[in-house]
Amino acid sequence: MKKLIFIVLLILSDTALSESSVKPLSEKLEKEISENMSESSYFPILKPGDWVGITHGAVRQTLIGEPENPDLVIGFGMDTPENFVFLMHSDEDKLDIQNVVNNAYSNLENMDVVFTPSQVLDNKVLTASGKLFSSEAILSKKHMLKAHKILNAKQMLVSIPRRTGLMAISRDAPKEILNKFIYLHSHAWNDASYGNAPIANVLFVLEGGDIVGIIPMD
Structure with missing residues (x-):
């Protein structure tokens, strides 16, 4: 349960979190994440190289810099009605990570962009x-x-x-x-x-x- 709690707090704030800062989730939030988590729910999300998710196991690709020392990365996030949740390597027991990544880029392609x-x-x-x-x-x-x-x-x-x-x-x-x-x-x-x-x-x-x-x- 601690990993799931941390994922939600990570998305709500881009500041580093310690274990002591983790608070219990309400049943409503746990249900929301469970109901919305699917391999087709994610989008690519650009994040700076000092993003806290990097050190806590977020699935990511390096866009600028080296993987060990990135300047800009691509994470993969799901927008839920009340929270924003990133794909973590710890989710691989529930989701096919590669499928999620592929679908995320497809979702971006299918998005309506008006210039x-x-x-x-x-x-x-x-x-x-x-x-x-x-x-x-x-x-x-x-x-x-x-x-x-x-x-x-x-x-x-x-x-x-x-x-x-x-x-x-x-x-x-x-x-x-x-x-x-x-x-x-x-x-x-x-x-x-x-x-x-x-x-x-x-x-x-x-x-x-x-x-x-x-x-x-x-």
């Missing part, structure tokens, strides 16, 4: 924001190819400084617009007022819908 051109920036910057997994759209080749097409861009720069937000621009956009794009990225990275968790202070370089490089911004 909105910014009129203020001469329609040369696309935004997709407000949805729980908007930032994770960068992991979907299908969604990124759609953005390439709208921007008519061979290469794109994509910004996902904090959760639920994504911006994209052609790498060949006018310098003035690129500078404004970089400013907006930096502003979002430094603005915690909306309570969205930080992801990465980098610009991702995409070509053909795939991430081909990063540009550190710090």
Whole structure:
């Protein structure tokens, strides 16, 4: 039972937890997790390299950095009515981990992502924001190819400084617009007022819908 309790608290807070901080779950929360846990319920979720889940057994893939010393990872989470629960290696007795991961990416592919051109920036910057997994759209080749097409861009720069937000621009956009794009990225990275968790202070370089490089911004 302690492992299940820890999983729930881990999702509610990104701060490190000690065993002494673990509190009993209500029967309602235990039932909620049990009823919602299935191999088709998860989505990929981007997390910074210092995410507490890494040291406590969360299933993850490294996106930036080395597996032993990551800067950005992909976890796999399930959104329930009252809680957010991550896939843990300790769940392998209940779930097929590889199936969960495969289904998570399929769920992302099937998600409706709406790219909105910014009129203020001469329609040369696309935004997709407000949805729980908007930032994770960068992991979907299908969604990124759609953005390439709208921007008519061979290469794109994509910004996902904090959760639920994504911006994209052609790498060949006018310098003035690129500078404004970089400013907006930096502003979002430094603005915690909306309570969205930080992801990465980098610009991702995409070509053909795939991430081909990063540009550190710090």
